[in-house]
Amino acid sequence: MHDAVIVGGGPAGCFTGRFLAGRGFDVVIVEEHAEIGNPVSCAGIVGLGGLKELGIKPGKWVLNRLRGALLHPPSREPITLTRGRVEAVVIDRAAFDKELACSAADAGATFLMKTRCADVTLGERTSVKIKKIEGAGRLETRLVIGADGPTSLVASKAGLLKETSYTRCAQVEVGAEIDEDRVEVYLGNSFAPGFFAWLVPAGGVCRAGLGVSAGVPKLFDFLNKHPVASKKVRMSQLLHLAAGLIPRPLTRKIYGERVMLVGDAAGHVKPLTGGGVYLGLACARLAAEVAARALETEVNAKILGGYERAVAKRFGAEFELGLRARRLLERLSDNELDDLLRLLATPELQPLVLGEADFDHHAQLLKSLIKKGPNLIRSLGLKRLGRYLRHLLP
Ligand SMILES: Cc1cc2nc3c(=O)[nH]c(=O)nc-3n(C[C@H](O)[C@H](O)[C@H](O)COP(=O)(O)OP(=O)(O)OC[C@H]3O[C@@H](n4cnc5c(N)ncnc54)[C@H](O)[C@@H]3O)c2cc1C
Structure with missing residues (x-):
């Protein structure tokens, strides 16, 4: 019987596996592809602050360094946003994933490659049904961790998916x-x-x-x-x-009886930009801490629920406010998008945007923009401002 079977050898699965194996638990990571990191589907932008917070030193996988952004509104002149310093790096995702996988293996995690999780049974005899080229089998485990990406089979088999969006x-x-x-x-x-x-x-x-x-x-x-x-x-x-x-964040429950979800499987991405590398790993670390506590005592939903509380405490505002801002952007016409982006470049707002924008955390800037709202009546007009704030406020 394994302590934890992690389904998915992407960054979230490997990061969780490294932590748990490093704590002495028997961890198996099941990956359906023949090679970690491939196929890649990612633009590869990761904030330097986020990497530092995660304790990941930029390695050979850094391809480029970014000092800012050029925003193209639908029909106005582009707007440059920069503080002149390097804020983010563009990475070779395959090499990055491989480095995380190697550190999980070094910590003692076992990888089963070309092995697909076909089903999950939760309960007294929790197990993961696997299919390999040469046949099928079952891995008995005390805890299943779904790190199997946005369309997570573990999430749907465990009944944790609330909506698919x-x-x-x-x-x-x-x-x-x-x-x-x-x-x-x-x-x-x-x-x-x-x-x-x-x-x-x-x-x-x-x-x-x-x-x-x-x-x-x-x-x-x-x-x-x-x-x-x-x-x-x-x-x-x-x-x-x-x-x-x-x-989309908050579209799934992230734990159940003997099961947890991490990374995209848990919906842990930034609502406004979809970036999931930093947020997925930051939440995976919270998951691993709770999982370790459960494996040291007893694995049950009561203890695993600590994961949801930890994520809500650390990132609840990021998800809530980010989702509201995302819903607002989804409803704006091109003219309204033009006006909103133009405002961000005005002397009134640009210092605030440049002062408070954080590559990995958007809630602080959003809160400050909401507070600044009433000062924007002249530029936006009462009706439009009311519409924006209605979407942003709880
Ligand atoms: C086009 C695009 C651009 C993006 N750009 C950025 C960006 O610039 N910056 C950023 O931070 N984020 C970006 N993201 C998001 C980022 O790629 C994800 O958040 C990140 O890959 C999530 O990591 P993960 O480990 O949770 O899942 P994944 O990387 O999806 O890994 C899941 C793993 O599970 C395996 N798996 C799935 N099902 C099974 C199964 N049944 N059995 C066994 N193995 C299985 C898969 O093969 C895969 O290896 C982008 C996403 C897309 C689609």
């Missing part, structure tokens, strides 16, 4: 003429309803992607037709194409 994304790696030290973000309902498109300089290549809240991401239309982006990318140099889903 995803941002659908597509991304390519292409040649492009863009500044190496900033990410470009494009907003507009005609090509990225409810989300945005991006051009990320990734050290010699550009990751160009697009997400939508509903429907299908029409990335090639955007890259071929957008008046600005189409002039920057070189579609003849197309190197890699990927599709992926980003889950």
